[in-house]
Amino acid sequence: MKIITLDIGGTAMKYAYFDKDILVFDDTIPSEASLGGNKVLENISSIITKIGNQYTYDAIGISTAGQVDSKTGTILYANENIPYYTGMELKKLLEDKFQVPVCVENDVNAAAIGEAIYGAGKGESDFLCLTYGTGIGGAIFLNHQLYKGTQGVAAEMGHMVTHPGGLPCGCGSFGCYEQYASTTALIRTAKEHNPEFVNGKAIFSAFDHDNNDAKRLIDHWIEEISYGLINLIYIFNPSLIVLGGGIMTQSYILDKLNKIIKESTVTSFHGVTIALAALGNLAGVYGMKAIASKEYQEK
Numbered sequence: 001m002k003i004i005t006l007d008i009g010g011t012a013m014k015y016a017y018f019d020k021d022i023l024v025f026d027d028t029i030p031s032e033a034s035l036g037g038n039k040v041l042e043n044i045s046s047i048i049t050k051i052g053n054q055y056t057y058d059a060i061g062i063s064t065a066g067q068v069d070s071k072t073g074t075i076l077y078a079n080e081n082i083p084y085y086t087g088m089e090l091k092k093l094l095e096d097k098f099q100v101p102v103c104v105e106n107d108v109n110a111a112a113i114g115e116a117i118y119g120a121g122k123g124e125s126d127f128l129c130l131t132y133g134t135g136i137g138g139a140i141f142l143n144h145q146l147y148k149g150t151q152g153v154a155a156e157m158g159h160m161v162t163h164p165g166g167l168p169c170g171c172g173s174f175g176c177y178e179q180y181a182s183t184t185a186l187i188r189t190a191k192e193h194n195p196e197f198v199n200g201k202a203i204f205s206a207f208d209h210d211n212n213d214a215k216r217l218i219d220h221w222i223e224e225i226s227y228g229l230i231n232l233i234y235i236f237n238p239s240l241i242v243l244g245g246g247i248m249t250q251s252y253i254l255d256k257l258n259k260i261i262k263e264s265t266v267t268s269f270h271g272v273t274i275a276l277a278a279l280g281n282l283a284g285v286y287g288m289k290a291i292a293s294k295e296y297q298e299k
């Protein structure tokens with residue numbers, strides 16, 4: 001089966017072409033999402049047309065920011081990053097235009113499915129994915145299926161409260177996990193101590209040069225990460241937790257987390273492995289390949 005997949009974000013649009021199990025090519029262009037849903041649709045269409053001029057394809061898979069009804073392929077809700085995108089019947093519009101089956105899924109779900117079928121979760125039946133960046137996103141796999149909840153928006157791990165009465169969060173609550181354990185939270189705290197700590201790279205570079213301030217800040221941040229993970233381990237007793245987000249490639253984080261978690265949980269929960277996501281920013285296009293080729297099917 002030959003499949004075109006796209007991963008639509010607030011700033012970038014990644015696309016890929018798969019021939020059976022081979023990723024033939026992939027590239028990234030600006031999504032121009034701030035110009036609105038119609039512009040995004042226009043950009044999706046021109047990529048598909050361009051690929052279609054050179055290659056045949058049997059299906060199209062679209063991973064996108066925003067809440068998605070994956071059955072109808074409609075955008076249920078998109079925030080101000082993509083104006084006039086809410087309500088767009090993406091599946092119908094693209095099927096009418098290109099005359100092949102089109103699958104649409106939320107980008108966090110698509111990335112989790114990619115990791116589950118082809119990446120760090122391959123072969124696992126029950127595991128969790130968490131991604132650390134501006135906020136914290138998550139996904140739950142139970143019995144080889146993505147658990148979506150009644151409204152399809154389950155696994156918002158970033159809004160578990162780890163500090164009651166703590167910092168205000170965009171969700172309207174206080175003390176949410178992502179206000180303390182996201183990459184943004186680390187940078188915010190680090191900048192207060194040292195204005196040179198402008199991003200994760202600067203903080204970890206100082207850490208690599210034995211900067212005690214950086215080490216203390218990172219150790220404290222890793223403890224914040226562990227609070228959320230320990231809660232989840234006690235609830236789900238998973239075999240695996242996959243951590244994504246660019247900053248997680250710093251091996252110190254995973255080593256330290258594994259140590260804290262062993263020390264802070266009872267032995268019957270020690271079977272859990274904390275692992276790094278394997279597909280990086282290609283997880284979304286791989287996930288859509290799994291869905292469009294029906295290698296992953298919702299039951």
Ligand SMILES: [Zn+2]
Binds near residue numbers: 159169171172
């Ligand atoms: Zn929140």
